Amino acid sequence: MTSSTSSPPAESAGLQLKGITKTFGSFVANDAIDLDVRPGEIHCLLGENGAGKSTLMNVLYGLYQPDGGQIVIDGTPRQFADPKQAMAAGIGMVHQHFMLVEVFSVAENLILGREPGLVVDMKTARATVRELSARYGLPVDPDAVIEDLPVGIQQRVEILKALANDAKYLIFDEPTAVLTPQEIDELMVVMQNLRDEGRGIVFITHKLREVRAIADRITVLRRGRVVGQAEPGTSEQELARLMVGRAVDLSVDKEHAAPGAVRLEVSGLTVANAAGAVVVDGIDFEVSGGEILCIAGVQGNGQSELADALLGNAAVLSGRIELDGVDISHATPRQTIVAGMGFVPEDRQHDGFIGSFTIAENLVLNRYDRPPFASGLSLDLRAIDRNAVALRDEFDIRTPDVRNLGSSLSGGNAQKAVLARELSRDLSVLVASQPTRGVDVGAIEFLHKRIVAERDRGTAVLLVSTELEEVEALADRVLVMYRGTVVGIVAPDTPRDVLGMMMAGVPYDEAVALVRDAEQGEGE
Amino acid sequence: MMAETLRTSRVREWARSRWRDWVITLAAFVLALIVGAILMIAADPAVSSNFAYLFTAPGLALGAAWTKVSTAYAALLNGAIGSPEALAATTAAAAPLICAGLAVGLAFRAGLFNIGAQGQAIVASMAAAYVGFAWSLPPVVHLVVAVAAGLIVGGVWGGLVGWLKARTGAHEVIVTIMMNYLAAGLLAWTLTTTAFQRPGRADPISPEVPDSAAFPQLWGQLHLGFFVALAAAVAVGWLLERSTVGFAIRAVGANPSAAGTAGMNVGTTTIVTMTIAGALAGLAGVQAALGPSVNGVPVPLTEGLVGTVGFDAITVALLGRSRPLGIVLAGLLFGGLSAGGLAMQSVAQTPLTLTLVLQALVVLFVAAPQLVATLVPFLKARKTRVSLTGVDA
Numbered sequence: 001m002t003s004s005t006s007s008p009p010a011e012s013a014g015l016q017l018k019g020i021t022k023t024f025g026s027f028v029a030n031d032a033i034d035l036d037v038r039p040g041e042i043h044c045l046l047g048e049n050g051a052g053k054s055t056l057m058n059v060l061y062g063l064y065q066p067d068g069g070q071i072v073i074d075g076t077p078r079q080f081a082d083p084k085q086a087m088a089a090g091i092g093m094v095h096q097h098f099m100l101v102e103v104f105s106v107a108e109n110l111i112l113g114r115e116p117g118l119v120v121d122m123k124t125a126r127a128t129v130r131e132l133s134a135r136y137g138l139p140v141d142p143d144a145v146i147e148d149l150p151v152g153i154q155q156r157v158e159i160l161k162a163l164a165n166d167a168k169y170l171i172f173d174e175p176t177a178v179l180t181p182q183e184i185d186e187l188m189v190v191m192q193n194l195r196d197e198g199r200g201i202v203f204i205t206h207k208l209r210e211v212r213a214i215a216d217r218i219t220v221l222r223r224g225r226v227v228g229q230a231e232p233g234t235s236e237q238e239l240a241r242l243m244v245g246r247a248v249d250l251s252v253d254k255e256h257a258a259p260g261a262v263r264l265e266v267s268g269l270t271v272a273n274a275a276g277a278v279v280v281d282g283i284d285f286e287v288s289g290g291e292i293l294c295i296a297g298v299q300g301n302g303q304s305e306l307a308d309a310l311l312g313n314a315a316v317l318s319g320r321i322e323l324d325g326v327d328i329s330h331a332t333p334r335q336t337i338v339a340g341m342g343f344v345p346e347d348r349q350h351d352g353f354i355g356s357f358t359i360a361e362n363l364v365l366n367r368y369d370r371p372p373f374a375s376g377l378s379l380d381l382r383a384i385d386r387n388a389v390a391l392r393d394e395f396d397i398r399t400p401d402v403r404n405l406g407s408s409l410s411g412g413n414a415q416k417a418v419l420a421r422e423l424s425r426d427l428s429v430l431v432a433s434q435p436t437r438g439v440d441v442g443a444i445e446f447l448h449k450r451i452v453a454e455r456d457r458g459t460a461v462l463l464v465s466t467e468l469e470e471v472e473a474l475a476d477r478v479l480v481m482y483r484g485t486v487v488g489i490v491a492p493d494t495p496r497d498v499l500g501m502m503m504a505g506v507p508y509d510e511a512v513a514l515v516r517d518a519e520q521g522e523g524e
Numbered sequence: 525m526m527a528e529t530l531r532t533s534r535v536r537e538w539a540r541s542r543w544r545d546w547v548i549t550l551a552a553f554v555l556a557l558i559v560g561a562i563l564m565i566a567a568d569p570a571v572s573s574n575f576a577y578l579f580t581a582p583g584l585a586l587g588a589a590w591t592k593v594s595t596a597y598a599a600l601l602n603g604a605i606g607s608p609e610a611l612a613a614t615t616a617a618a619a620p621l622i623c624a625g626l627a628v629g630l631a632f633r634a635g636l637f638n639i640g641a642q643g644q645a646i647v648a649s650m651a652a653a654y655v656g657f658a659w660s661l662p663p664v665v666h667l668v669v670a671v672a673a674g675l676i677v678g679g680v681w682g683g684l685v686g687w688l689k690a691r692t693g694a695h696e697v698i699v700t701i702m703m704n705y706l707a708a709g710l711l712a713w714t715l716t717t718t719a720f721q722r723p724g725r726a727d728p729i730s731p732e733v734p735d736s737a738a739f740p741q742l743w744g745q746l747h748l749g750f751f752v753a754l755a756a757a758v759a760v761g762w763l764l765e766r767s768t769v770g771f772a773i774r775a776v777g778a779n780p781s782a783a784g785t786a787g788m789n790v791g792t793t794t795i796v797t798m799t800i801a802g803a804l805a806g807l808a809g810v811q812a813a814l815g816p817s818v819n820g821v822p823v824p825l826t827e828g829l830v831g832t833v834g835f836d837a838i839t840v841a842l843l844g845r846s847r848p849l850g851i852v853l854a855g856l857l858f859g860g861l862s863a864g865g866l867a868m869q870s871v872a873q874t875p876l877t878l879t880l881v882l883q884a885l886v887v888l889f890v891a892a893p894q895l896v897a898t899l900v901p902f903l904k905a906r907k908t909r910v911s912l913t914g915v916d917a
Contacts, residue, residue: 313785334787343785351785356778365775366786369768377767 013074014038015169020069022055029055031224037200044211045204046243047221048440050410053204057171061093062086092167094158096174102147106140106157110164132160152183169200188214206440208236244442254452257476259288263460264429269319271309279305281484287460294475295464298503302484303464304346307433311343312336324428337366340428344418344435352418355407360388362406363421395420412443423454433464552889560882561593596872603867604860612744618859620808622753624837625855626760627805629846634797635777640700641805642834643707648678648806649813653825656733666736674810675803682802690791712827730825741816749811761848773797808833839887
């Protein structure tokens with residue numbers, strides 16, 4: 001460390017964080033963290049939500065000032081007062097929540113903040129987009145408006161922005177949380193290309209499979225500290241143990257389903273989205289009590305709208321939804337909730353949780369007006385508190401006080417709270433969309449167990465998931481959706497290749513035949 | 525024991541979050557007084573002319589300025605809280621501000637910007653005054669019926685906005701502004717009709733409201749209406765924090781899509797909120813229409829009766845952070861400013877409009893907490909630096 005300024009550049013090339021400490025009040029988010037990233041490697045930063053990954057990267061990116069420690073880039077100690085200085089030093093960041101102006105085009109976003117003068121040179125901007133797109137295999141239309149683009153493409157624009165600054169070190173903050181399986185594979189290829197070009201990449205994630213697939217080195221954070229380094233070959237169990245601090249059971253223990261009577265019956269259901277387009281097109285299925293039916297499919301094939309329609313939050317054009325034999329096709333959300341529908345929305349922050357409400361209030365969000373929480377118009381605050389304390393203990397929601405604001409919970413704990421709210425009612429049907437998206441491993445294990453337990457209580461569970469691991473782990477039957485229709489309903493042990501083809505719209509029999517042909521072709 | 529720790533930590537949390545609000549509000553008030561003082565000096569030719577000799581005779585300039593400012597502010601303070609009579613005048617001025625402030629604050633909590641308190645107050649004052657002068661009822665009943673008429677008409681006027689928003693998505697800001705014009709025009713027109721115009725008068729003025737329908741005078745200018753306003757604040761506090769209706773109002777205000785997913789009806793909540801808000805603003809109009817006689821002369825309905833209470837209410841609600849207790853205190857502050865402003869005018873010959881400038885400055889500094897938050901540590905840092913150098917020397 002004493003010779004860091006005088007050592008030869010070849011040895012000091014790279015990005016080093018030395019003893020970075022960052023506190024918020026009495027909370028130590030980063031406790032003397034050391035991390036180094038060399039050019040031409042992918043360094044995975046692994047840790048649960050709240051472990052301090054994002055804080056560390058925000059320090060590196062100039063968004064936070066560290067309380068202690070040093071940032072050294074290629075042998076020179078640096079200090080960043082703001083992201084502009086970090087960018088100038090060759091650091092680029094692909095944010096988890098994209099920092100794009102939604103109504104601007106791709107090219108306009110690219111030059112945002114870098115306009116040289118009063119005149120905006122759109123021609124050059126477009127050319128830059130095309131050039132970078134071609135160079136890194138990231139095809140994007142420079143004139144497309146951001147809000148019209150799918151999430152995966154929006155992320156490409158974020159990456160292009162960083163590359164336009166010629167960032168030598170790129171931080172990817174949980175880039176896969178919002179992507180479909182196919183988009184994740186594409187992103188992996190892009191990251192590998194960038195590495196092979198000699199850029200240093202920090203890949204922040206808590207998904208173990210991705211780490212094993214792509215990492216050159218792994219650093220694990222827990223509660224603000226580096227708890228270990230791991231080799232890329234480390235097993236998922238071992239990584240999970242490092243991350244959570246205890247052994248984690250990644251498989252879901254579940255008995256064979258013992259389906260009872262049909263509790264949710266959907267026939268000929270056709271649903272339009274807000275724009276009036278038909279997005280669910282005459283689908284039929286039924287879910288029995290005591291079984292989990294997974295809806296698998298690539299994001300945007302009508303699953304979200306199907307879930308909304310079941311709750312009563314979407315325009316049902318035709319068809320019928322029956323809950324325990326009662327027609328709820330045109331019921332309001334309130335009516336379906338009272339009838340025994342549990343609902344875990346896909347977008348927790350937007351639809352499931354009110355950040356400015358207390359945790360206790362969030363835990364009664366859909367039954368605050370019924371006994372025991374209210375009598376007449378009057379709320380029983382004690383009952384609301386008691387309920388919250390009981391659910392906090394039962395569902396292991398980590399918070400010092402249930403009267404803290406909902407926004408103080410980490411993603412995993414917020415999701416536990418949403419599930420706790422739903423499961424604490426007597427349910428006939430549970431509709432859960434992406435229940436573990438953006439949730440850390442320890443919490444996923446817990447959430448999966450609770451969902452299976454709810455099934456075993458005789459509830460019909462409909463689970464919408466774009467993650468195949470989750471589908472395989474939880475489903476008793478798998479319904480594959482493609483463009484608003486049912487491609488088929490198959491067993492959960494159906495090979496991934498077949499499921500993948502079905503997700504692209506190929507019927508089961510054809511998919512099986514195609515996969516068999518391909519295998520035979522390989523065999524010969 | 526669990527419950528006990530829960531409660532203490534809640535109190536501490538509450539105190540922590542409010543403390544900052546209090547400091548910023550107080551700092552905003554002090555800053556407003558300072559800027560007001562500068563304006564006063566600049567606006568008074570006799571005082572400001574002395575500043576030409578600031579360097580040759582600093583005592584003269586600063587002395588004259590100090591006399592001017594201290595006299596004015598002493599008169600302001602005196603007129604607001606200096607005597608029991610002054611306090612009573614302050615409560616009378618504060619009562620309608622509190623009611624209308626609640627109307628704006630409640631709507632804020634539901635995510636609605638109710639600019640229409642003015643119109644809601646106007647139509648309510650018309651209804652209350654009409655029941656007051658046109659109907660003949662026994663004393664207590666007369667007052668109750670007149671107040672109820674005002675609340676209902678104000679509630680309908682506000683609820684209409686909520687209904688339009690829930691049904692068609694019409695933005696409440698636009699609709700309430702237009703409803704304000706409608707209300708003002710309606711009042712101007714009705715005052716020329718035989719039903720409303722005082723017999724034998726050519727100008728737009730209504731008959732007097734008899735004492736049977738007026739709020740009983742208690743002491744000085746203090747009348748029952750002030751306690752009605754306080755009761756309304758308590759009711760709104762209960763509604764927001766302790767009732768199921770308030771839970772839905774706050775939920776819809778904080779995150780309408782989560783509220784909708786949880787089964788709350790966003791449209792209905794909007795209508796309910798605007799109806800209650802309209803009734804509260806209506807209560808402000810009722811206070812104006814049914815106030816007790818001033819110097820023995822009952823106050824009739826005229827075009828300017830409610831003044832600008834609906835717009836002042838926005839500043840009161842902002843200053844009070846849309847919380848009932850805050851709105852009561854803000855209403856009292858502004859009531860005091862307007863009562864004291866009259867005294868300031870007569871004692872220090874300061875224009876009455878200066879109190880309006882002071883009010884506006886307070887709100888400006890409150891609405892820009894970032895500005896105050898930046899200014900306060902700056903002043904503090906300067907002070908520490910000065911004292912440090914003093915120690916060094």
